[in-house]
Amino acid sequence: MESWVPLLDIFLYNPTPEIEASLWLQQSFSATSSSSSIPITTSSFIGLLRKPCNVTLDDSSSSSSLTTKTVMLIRTLPDFVQSRILSFLVFENKRFCARELCGLARDVLGGGGEVDFWVKRAACNLLDAVSESNHDRISEKQEVDEEFESLPGWLQNSVSSHSDLFLPWLPISRDELNSRTAFVACENENDHDSLSEDGESVEKEFKEVVDEIEVDCGRNVPIGREIEDIAVSLRARIMNFESSFKTAALANEMRQLCLENGGASFTVLGLIEPWKTDDEAASVLITHFSNASEDELAWPSQILCSVVLPKLLVLEEPASRVLVSAAMEYCKIHQKAAVYALLLPLILRREGINNPICDVITRILRECLHPAHVSAFCQKLLCGGEDEKRFICLPCHQSLICSELVWTESLFTLFQNILNHNVHLTLDSVNHIVYQVEKLAERFSKSLKFGNFLLCLVTKCAPLLKSHKLLLIQTVGHTNTIVTKSILSKLATF
Numbered sequence: 001m002e003s004w005v006p007l008l009d010i011f012l013y014n015p016t017p018e019i020e021a022s023l024w025l026q027q028s029f030s031a032t033s034s035s036s037s038i039p040i041t042t043s044s045f046i047g048l049l050r051k052p053c054n055v056t057l058d059d060s061s062s063s064s065s066l067t068t069k070t071v072m073l074i075r076t077l078p079d080f081v082q083s084r085i086l087s088f089l090v091f092e093n094k095r096f097c098a099r100e101l102c103g104l105a106r107d108v109l110g111g112g113g114e115v116d117f118w119v120k121r122a123a124c125n126l127l128d129a130v131s132e133s134n135h136d137r138i139s140e141k142q143e144v145d146e147e148f149e150s151l152p153g154w155l156q157n158s159v160s161s162h163s164d165l166f167l168p169w170l171p172i173s174r175d176e177l178n179s180r181t182a183f184v185a186c187e188n189e190n191d192h193d194s195l196s197e198d199g200e201s202v203e204k205e206f207k208e209v210v211d212e213i214e215v216d217c218g219r220n221v222p223i224g225r226e227i228e229d230i231a232v233s234l235r236a237r238i239m240n241f242e243s244s245f246k247t248a249a250l251a252n253e254m255r256q257l258c259l260e261n262g263g264a265s266f267t268v269l270g271l272i273e274p275w276k277t278d279d280e281a282a283s284v285l286i287t288h289f290s291n292a293s294e295d296e297l298a299w300p301s302q303i304l305c306s307v308v309l310p311k312l313l314v315l316e317e318p319a320s321r322v323l324v325s326a327a328m329e330y331c332k333i334h335q336k337a338a339v340y341a342l343l344l345p346l347i348l349r350r351e352g353i354n355n356p357i358c359d360v361i362t363r364i365l366r367e368c369l370h371p372a373h374v375s376a377f378c379q380k381l382l383c384g385g386e387d388e389k390r391f392i393c394l395p396c397h398q399s400l401i402c403s404e405l406v407w408t409e410s411l412f413t414l415f416q417n418i419l420n421h422n423v424h425l426t427l428d429s430v431n432h433i434v435y436q437v438e439k440l441a442e443r444f445s446k447s448l449k450f451g452n453f454l455l456c457l458v459t460k461c462a463p464l465l466k467s468h469k470l471l472l473i474q475t476v477g478h479t480n481t482i483v484t485k486s487i488l489s490k491l492a493t494f
Contacts, residue, residue, distance in 0.1 A: 003028075003040055004048055008077075011084045015370065018091040025092075046100040049074040049085065050107060072107055079116035082108070086122035087372035090129045090424065098130040105130075117336065121376035128426050223264045230257060231271035238277050238285075247281050251288040258302065265302055270394050275310035282307050283326035300337035301392045304330070309342055309393060313349060313400050315356045324360060331368040337392075338368060339377060344391040345401045347381060352406035353414065362417045374423045378415075381405065382432040407440055412453035419460040430464045433457065438471060441478040451481035458490045469494045 007024050010017045028040045051073040056066050074082055086108070089101055105126040108119065115123075223231075234257070238250055254272060258265035274285060289303045308327045312319065331338035346361060347353060353361065365374050380388050386403055393401060405411065415433065419425070425433075437454065444450035454476060458465060465472065469491055476487045 001048070004045070007045075008081075011081050011088070012078075015084075017084050018088050021088050022092055025095075042096045043100065046096065046104055050104055069113075071111060071113070072104075074104070074108065075111060075113075079119055082116070083118045083122045083370065083372065086119065086126050087370060090122070090126050090372065093126070093129045101126055101130045118370075118373055118376070121379075122372050125372060125375060125424075125426065128428075129424075223261060223267050227257070227261060227264070227268065228271060231268050235272045238272065238274060238281065247284040248288045251285045254285075255289065255299075259299070266394055269302060269306040270396055272306075274307045277307075279311070279320040279323040282311065283322045286326040286330050289330070297336050297340070300330070300334035301341035304334075304337055304341040305345070305393045305397075309345060310397055312342075312346055312357060312360055313397065315360070316354065318356050319360050324363065327360075328363065328367060331364050335369060335373070338364060340390075341392040343377065344381070344389060345393050345397075347411075347414075348389065348391065348401050348403065348405065350400055350402045350406070352408035353410045354408070355410050355413070358410040358414045358417075361414055365418060366421050371421060371423045374418060374421070375425055375429075378418065378423070378429050379426050383426075383428045407436060409444065409447055409449040412444075412447075413449050416449075416453040416456045419456050425461060425464075427464055430457075430461050431468075434465070434468050434471065438475050441475045445479045446481060447479075448481050448483070451479055451483040451487065454479070455483050455487050455490070458487055462490075462494065466494050 006028075007021060010021045010024060014020055025040070025042070025045070049072060052070050053073050053076055054068050054070055055076055056068055074085060077085070086105070089096060089104070093101055105123045108115065108123040109127075234250060234254060238247070238254075254269075254274070258268050261268055274282070277285070285307055286303065289300075289307075304327075308323070308330075311323065327342075331342065343361060343364060346357060349357065365377075369377070382405075389403060391401070437457075440450075458472065473488065473491050476484060476491065479487075
């Protein structure tokens with residue numbers, strides 16, 4: 001375990017650990033073991049993550065309050081570390097055994113207990129990455145000598161046929177090499193179904209595990225006259241911004257009033273109207289609301305949808321630096337709330353997003369969310385049904401938001417920015433984008449922003465677009481911009 005501490009530290013302290021972790025694994029790789037350490041290989045790393053561990057849980061349903069449960073080692077790590085490790089495995093999936101990665105992802109998703117939303121997403125992305133590599137399902141019909149861990153043919157031929165062992169440092173006999181059990185030691189006895197069946201079930205399992213956090217738009221709940229008077233009084237005091245100190249005190253009063261009224265908090269916030277304050281006062285409010293628990297969704301979501309979201313929904317010019325800075329710091333702490341109460345409703349703006357809104361969303365995605373989380377968000381946005389696109393907002397702002405994407409030039413720019421941020425979109429997301437591109441090509445035929453997005457798409461997602469080559473050539477043929485020839489040239493190389 002000590003050998004892996006430096007790598008685990010990378011996942012713990014680096015918010016984007018892929019490159020650093022990859023370099024560490026490459027530099028520390030050692031297929032031989034000593035008396036004091038285990039080999040450092042890709043397979044031993046997966047074995048470490050799947051290592052059974054006994055954990056003690058507080059179970060109020062049993063007579064004894066404490067129970068012991070066996071889980072994989074990866075499930076004992078903090079949720080954000082699990083997500084980073086799984087995202088790294090997606091990034092470096094070519095260096096690992098596909099079967100081992102698939103088994104790890106399945107164990108994470110089906111291991112029982114509550115699994116964090118982003119851990120689920122990262123595990124699903126891992127399944128997606130290893131199950132459709134180069135658009136071909138992993139097939140059981142592959143011969144044993146084509147397996148990830150099998151010896152290459154030139155090495156087999158160089159070994160004497162009458163030797164019991166292939167090499168002194170490789171204690172595997174010829175019988176063991178030809179046996180399937182040499183490569184499935186980490187699997188359960190019931191896991192010997194064909195890999196082709198595994199591949200066919202991936203899409204079904206992916207849909208089953210995407211059960212989203214229950215969120216919905218707030219609804220007006222009747223409140224007493226006394227509470228209404230207090231809310232109206234707070235509104236008047238907030239509008240008269242005098243100093244940061246007094247605004248901070250008002251923030252505490254707002255929080256206390258909302259928490260005391262529970263389900264009526266949306267009604268209370270609708271009466272206070274904190275979004276009508278100037279940006280400086282709003283930034284002070286947001287800063288003093290940042291003391292909520294990181295795992296909370298309800299209260300942070302209410303803050304974002306009542307203070308920040310309404311200001312951005314009507315944004316027609318670049319947002320003020322003070323407002324964006326405060327919102328960014330809050331979103332870094334409350335990422336789930338940022339998705340449901342800010343990003344989703346903002347992108348689903350009824351009139352479509354414009355350039356100022358695009359700039360704000362780009363900054364939040366780039367600086368507040370991990371690339372794997374952004375990929376999951378795009379999957380939800382592009383391919384999810386109505387239940388997956390449910391967002392949080394105040395009742396008075398629902399008319400500004402719709403349930404479907406409105407495709408504008410700025411939206412194409414947003415997706416271009418996402419791709420340039422090295423976000424790996426899923427195959428379903430890319431397929432949906434191609435479908436939209438085909439429909440909108442004539443409408444945006446002379447749009448340079450649309451053309452730049454297409455060029456970025458065919459450059460960044462080339463492996464996933466090969467099956468769409470002819471369709472894309474026809475689609476690009478409807479455009480007439482300075483990048484049209486460049487796009488066609490790139491498609492010709494597919």
